[in-house]
């Protein structure tokens with residue numbers, strides 16, 4: 009049974025509805041596109057953050073963890089959500105942050121500090137080395153009661169929470185789309201969708217073909233038999249957190265016509281990619297596509313500050 013504190017948190021979450029995207033060129037192709045609004049779940053632990061953290065936090069609480077240590081960039085949605093969750097649950101949190109400490113902390117880092125997270129800045133080379141530690145008890149120097157959470161929450165336990173979003177979808181569909189950073193969310197989706205559904209990931213990073221192996225490795229311990237998944241690698245716009253005018257223009261137009269906020273690192277790139285694929289005739293007429301809005305809107309502050 010889920011920990012009482014997590015049950016209380018889950019009760020306060022918003023409802024992730026399905027919103028149809030009304031766009032003449034999409035309807036003309038005979039395609040239906042929906043957004044699953046995980047961005048509405050919570051202002052901080054939003055989108056895939058709650059999905060991925062739920063059973064990791066459950067595990068950490070069951071182990072009587074007093075501190076969770078994790079890693080991420082200076083605008084990390086993952087660290088931001090973890091800091092907030094740690095404060096709520098009474099677990100101390102610590103972050104290994106990529107790069108030098110900035111003179112002035114950005115809004116994401118300030119929130120994390122205000123929520124009690126200890127911030128440690130590490131060089132890019134040391135940061136890369138941390139990626140080798142993939143299980144909760146593997147970080148060298150870990151003390152009793154401390155829990156290591158790999159980058160982006162990339163652990164088997166994250167897949168269980170992501171899988172729950174599939175059960176919430178009460179509409180028949182042909183394909184699911186999701187943005188990819190570590191591709192843990194994609195793996196969780198693939199682990200849970202019926203075999204006849206296609207799943208498309210949209211890589212937020214350049215040169216992300218290695219994610220295919222990451223997904224296979226995350227799926228190894230699941231009973232998944234779905235092979236209908238593909239990671240689209242061509243919508244990175246130059247690399248992680250890189251943006252181009254055509255992407256910003258797309259996001260602005262989408263926000264105006266659909267009244268739904270996006271961010272340029274994950275959901276903006278995914279939707280740009282979906283629109284592009286639809287316009288190329290990649291999807292068949294009559295297909296219904298559901299894209300997951302994975303939240304992360306706090307990161308937008310990085311583009312206005």
Ligand SMILES: Cc1ncc(COP(=O)(O)O)c(C=O)c1O
Pocket residue numbers: 055056085086160187188189190191192193194274275302303304305
């Ligand atoms: C808003 C948002 N969407 C998508 C992703 C990508 O998720 P994953 O790392 O599971 O591929 C992230 C990163 O965790 C994110 O913050």
